[in-house]
Amino acid sequence: MCGICGFVSKREISLTQLKEMNDTMYHRGPDDSGEEIYELPGGYRAGFAQRRLSIMDLSALGHQPMHSDNGRVSVVFNGEIYNFQDIREELSDYMFRSNCDTEVIIAAYLKWGIDCVERFVGMYAIALLDRESGDVYLVRDCIGKKPVYYWLDGENLVFASELKPIMACPGFRKKIRKDILSRYLYQQYINAPETIFEDVYKLEPGAVLTFSGGQVRTRKYWDIKEVYHRGKKNPVEDYAQAKSGLKERLKKATAYRMISDVPLGAFLSGGYDSSLITAIAQEHSKEPVKTFSIGFHEEKYNEAKYAKQVADYLGTDHTELYIDEKQMFGLVESIPTYYDEPFADSSQIPSMLVAALAREKVTVVLSGDGGDEFYCGYNIYENVAQAQMLDGLGGIVHGVCNFPLVRRTGIGDKLPFRVRVIAENRNRETKTQFGASNYIVRAQKMVRNDGMQRHTMPCHYETESGYGEDRWQIRRMLLDMDTYLPGDILCKVDRASMKYSLEARCPILDKDVMEYSFRIPHSFKFHKGDKKHILKDIAYDYIPKELLDRPKVGFGVPLDKWLRGPLKEQLLDYSEKGYLERQGIFDAEYVSGMIRDYIRTGDGGPATGANYSKLSWSFFIFEQWYQQYL
Numbered sequence: 001m002c003g004i005c006g007f008v009s010k011r012e013i014s015l016t017q018l019k020e021m022n023d024t025m026y027h028r029g030p031d032d033s034g035e036e037i038y039e040l041p042g043g044y045r046a047g048f049a050q051r052r053l054s055i056m057d058l059s060a061l062g063h064q065p066m067h068s069d070n071g072r073v074s075v076v077f078n079g080e081i082y083n084f085q086d087i088r089e090e091l092s093d094y095m096f097r098s099n100c101d102t103e104v105i106i107a108a109y110l111k112w113g114i115d116c117v118e119r120f121v122g123m124y125a126i127a128l129l130d131r132e133s134g135d136v137y138l139v140r141d142c143i144g145k146k147p148v149y150y151w152l153d154g155e156n157l158v159f160a161s162e163l164k165p166i167m168a169c170p171g172f173r174k175k176i177r178k179d180i181l182s183r184y185l186y187q188q189y190i191n192a193p194e195t196i197f198e199d200v201y202k203l204e205p206g207a208v209l210t211f212s213g214g215q216v217r218t219r220k221y222w223d224i225k226e227v228y229h230r231g232k233k234n235p236v237e238d239y240a241q242a243k244s245g246l247k248e249r250l251k252k253a254t255a256y257r258m259i260s261d262v263p264l265g266a267f268l269s270g271g272y273d274s275s276l277i278t279a280i281a282q283e284h285s286k287e288p289v290k291t292f293s294i295g296f297h298e299e300k301y302n303e304a305k306y307a308k309q310v311a312d313y314l315g316t317d318h319t320e321l322y323i324d325e326k327q328m329f330g331l332v333e334s335i336p337t338y339y340d341e342p343f344a345d346s347s348q349i350p351s352m353l354v355a356a357l358a359r360e361k362v363t364v365v366l367s368g369d370g371g372d373e374f375y376c377g378y379n380i381y382e383n384v385a386q387a388q389m390l391d392g393l394g395g396i397v398h399g400v401c402n403f404p405l406v407r408r409t410g411i412g413d414k415l416p417f418r419v420r421v422i423a424e425n426r427n428r429e430t431k432t433q434f435g436a437s438n439y440i441v442r443a444q445k446m447v448r449n450d451g452m453q454r455h456t457m458p459c460h461y462e463t464e465s466g467y468g469e470d471r472w473q474i475r476r477m478l479l480d481m482d483t484y485l486p487g488d489i490l491c492k493v494d495r496a497s498m499k500y501s502l503e504a505r506c507p508i509l510d511k512d513v514m515e516y517s518f519r520i521p522h523s524f525k526f527h528k529g530d531k532k533h534i535l536k537d538i539a540y541d542y543i544p545k546e547l548l549d550r551p552k553v554g555f556g557v558p559l560d561k562w563l564r565g566p567l568k569e570q571l572l573d574y575s576e577k578g579y580l581e582r583q584g585i586f587d588a589e590y591v592s593g594m595i596r597d598y599i600r601t602g603d604g605g606p607a608t609g610a611n612y613s614k615l616s617w618s619f620f621i622f623e624q625w626y627q628q629y630l
Contacts, residue, residue, distance in 0.1 A: 002498055003028030003051035004064075004076040004127055005160035007169065008136045008211050009153075010043050017170055022049035024164035027338070028078075028498045029053045036065050038074065041134050042213060048127060049165075050076040053363070053501050061098035068106045069095060072132050075109075077102045078161050079124035079146045080505070082256035087119060114139075114208060118221055121256065121511050125161060125203075136211040142222040143370075143509050144192065144205030144486030147494060151200045155214030163340045166200060167629060174630055175199075178447055178585060179456050185618045186443040186459035188344035191487035194457075196341050196625075205486050222511070224481050225467055231518025239534075242520045246513070247538050253510030254280040257366060265290035265362040267354060267504075268318070270306030272532060272539050272548055273368025273377075277507050279314055279542035281366055288317040292358040292365070294350060295322040309547050321357050328353065328557060329566065336625040338499040344621040345488050346557040351496035359500040369489055370508035373480045374517045375532040376525040379552070381473050384432045385526075387422055388472040391431070394422035429462035432476035442594065442615060448587045474522055560613040563620065564599050571595060571616065574623035583626070591619065 003025035007013055018035045029051030037047045050064040067074045081087070084101035087108055094107035101122075108116035109128060114137050117126070123145030128137045138159055140148045150159040151166050158169050166172060175198040184190050192202035203209055206222030236242040254277060258264060266278045268291040282289045291311050295304025304320050311318035328349045339348065358365045372378050387394075397419060417436075425434040440459045447456070461483055469475045490506075497504040507513065520534060527533035539548060563571055573579070575595035580588035598612045 002053040002078055002501070002503065003161045004049065004078045004125060005158075005165035006046065006048040006076065006127055007156065007158045008040070008044055008046045009156035009158070010045070011153075011156055011171060013037075013045070013047060013170055015047075017168075018047045018049050021160070021165035021168045022051055024168050025051045025160075025162055027501060028161060030501050032063060034064050034076075036074070038129065038131075040131070044134075044214075046074075046129055046136060048074055048076045048129065050078070053503060062100040062102065064102060066102050066106065068110060069097075072130065073106050073109055074129045074131075075102060075106055076127045077105060077124060078126075079122060079141065080257075080503075081105065081120050081122040081124060082253075082259065082510075083119075083121040085259075114210075115221075117208065123505070123509075127159060134212065138203055138209040138211075140203045140205055140207055142206045142511050143481070143490070143514065145490055145494070145506065145509065147491065148203035149195060149200060150203060150209065151197075152216060153199060157211045157216065163195070163197070163200070166197075167340075176585060176630075181447045181585070181622075182443045183457045183459050184342055184344075184622070185446060185615055186439060187488075188614070188618050189488045189491065190341060190343075191461075191483045224478055227515055228478060228518045229468065231515060234519055235521055236516075236519050237521060239524055242524055243534055243537055245516060246520065246534060247541070249510070249513045249516050250276070250507060250538070251280055251283070253507040253513050254366065255284050256510070257505040257507050258284055260364045262363040263290070263361060264364040264366070265292060265358055266316075266366040267291075267358065267368070268293050268307045268311060268316070269368075270303045270308075270310050270548075271368070271552065272536055273371035273508060274307075275310045275368075275543055275548060276371075276535065276539040277366050277368045278310070278316060279539070280507070282314045282316060283542075288315055290358075290361055291316040291318045292354055292361075293318070293320045294354045294357060295320055297322060297324060306547070306550065310543060313543060313547060319357060319361065321353070323350070323353055325558060329562065332562075332567070332624075334499075335621060336628040338495050339491075340625075340629070342618075342622045342625045343488075343491065343495070344618040345492055346559055346617060348492050348496055349557055351492055352499055355497045355500050355502050355504075359502045363501070364503045364505060365497070367493065367504050367506050368508060369493060369504075369506045370485065370514075371532060371535055373477055373485045373489075374508065374514060375535045376473065376477060376522070377532045377535075377552070378480075381476060381526070381531065382529070384476045385473045387425065387434060388431075390422050391425070394419075394425060397423040398426055427460075427462070429464050430458075430460040431464060432472045432479060433460040433464075439612075439615065442612070446586055446591050446594070446615070446619065448585060450584075471522070473526065559617050560602065560611060563613055563616050564602070567620065568599055571599065571620055574620060585626075586619075595619070 005021050015037055022035055032052035035049040037045055040046055048065040064076050065074050081101040084104040088104050091107040096103055117139050124141045125146040125148045126139040138148055147161055149163055158166055160166050177198050180194050192204045207218050207220050209218045266281055266289055268274050268278050278291055293304050293307035296302045331349050331352055421434050424437055443459055464475055467475050467478045493504050524534045575592050577588045577592040580586050598616050602611055
């Protein structure tokens with residue numbers, strides 16, 4: 001069940017208009033839809049709507065909006081509450097009419113109030129109306145698997161799973177926030193609570209929004225920082241016990257996510273995370289689990305052969321599809337339709353292709369998302385540990401290079417790239433986010449500064465001291481859990497799967513598994529240079545090491561080849577000086593010159609020595625989105 005929208009407003013919004021808003025998300029829920037409007041005290045009216053992808057209780061009893069027997073509570077809901085059957089056993093005094101988790105939300109609220117969400121294990125976006133108090137609540141799951149957008153317009157609130165319903169709402173004005181564009185160009189996504197539009201926000205993961213009498217307040221009921229420090233105080237110091245505890249929780253989390261009234265399968269890349277989840281799923285299944293992977297004809301990007309070896313070993317019902325550049329390129333035009341906010345992580349394209357492949361046979365699919373962030377899997381985490389050891393030396397180099405005499409000689413510019421990066425890394429709030437300063441400078445210069453906009457957001461997240469962790473490696477992992485994971489990875493998976501009405505479930509991101517991960521000593525995760533050590537060790541209980549132990553390979557998209565080839569004329573049109581001046585968002589002279597230098601030489605200007613396909617792609621995606629929606 002996969003798309004919700006609605007409003008609480010004194011403005012006149014008709015049922016027909018609410019239905020039009022809801023139907024912009026048809027792809028999220030093609031099986032059923034419902035729209036209702038309710039009169040509330042104080043001149044307010046509430047509209048609730050949902051597009052349904054039937055997963056649990058396929059009967060009409062699962063239709064939404066859903067109401068309590070006494071008419072006090074109404075709910076629309078996107079996602080799954082995996083432990084709903086356990087919670088239901090505690091609600092024996094409620095007369096249930098269906099077998100779906102939506103009704104359990106209603107019953108749980110009637111018994112425990114909005115704090116009931118702290119009992120939920122799942123992925124969810126919930127809108128709940130309590131007629132007795134007149135309050136409306138919006139809730140997002142702990143890690144942000146399911147999206148919630150909301151527009152605040154004075155005393156009016158409009159909410160949705162995507163931006164499209166909000167854009168379709170009567171009275172909405174599409175005013176772009178220029179202050180976040182440099183960060184978007186650099187990061188390639190927009191993290192909560194910000195969005196591309198003024199007065200529109202994303203509800204943060206683990207948050208509850210309360211709308212009461214025209215007033216809005218939000219609070220976090222689950223916060224990475226707090227959960228991390230709570231777990232750190234209660235460590236599982238015995239390795240065998242930690243491994244056993246994590247394994248049992250992963251098995252339980254996977255079993256929860258295999259509850260479905262429709263066909264279920266698993267994404268299988270052949271890497272550690274997806275292979276482990278597939279192995280556990282196969283252990284719980286009486287039939288061969290349906291698994292799906294895509295392959296590339298370019299050998300350096302292709303992991304399909306490894307996925308096939310794992311599938312053969314586990315005995316799954318495996319489907320693979322080898323894709324070529326033409327198939328990937330064919331999806332470029334559809335990006336703004338399904339990612340209805342600028343989003344430039346190019347791995348969205350192969351993600352859409354594997355989702356399309358899976359949807360031919362299943363409606364629900366398991367994935368291995370979260371393993372890298374929670375168990376120290378990315379290469380950047382090795383780099384961060386090394387950078388911390390060299391930080392003192394970097395400070396000395398920085399100081400020397402800033403002596404007036406030395407600065408005049410330009411010696412600093414001649415230092416090796418890695419030395420310059422470490423020497424320039426002096427902001428204590430961004431210590432783990434070091435990188436090429438040229439990229440930041442260019443991202444900032446690309447956006448027009450007319451003196452009228454609010455303070456421009458820095459390209460990095462200047463929040464690191466808030467984690468209360470001196471070890472850079474752990475600090476960067478926590479930062480990624482707060483930003484990159486929900487803002488990029490989970491957004492990518494949600495939109496790619498929902499494009500094809502496919503529900504993706506992530507056992508590693510189970511609340512109990514995440515909380516337990518913070519009790520596991522870091523040395524069990526990063527052990528003598530071995531990333532994801534404890535997770536790999538569990539995987540070896542199911543699959544031979546020789547089938548898994550190899551360098552990590554990501555989805556490869558030939559951006560530079562596309563931007564300087566088949567997309568060149570479109571990119572040149574987007575960066576035409578007159579067009580940019582009329583648009584009034586980017587610095588026309590700078591961007592026009594930069595893009596032309598990039599197309600001609602492959603970099604962003606003379607003597608940079610860097611390829612700027614990433615910034616050019618972020619700009620291209622923004623303009624593609626702008627053309628469709630503005």
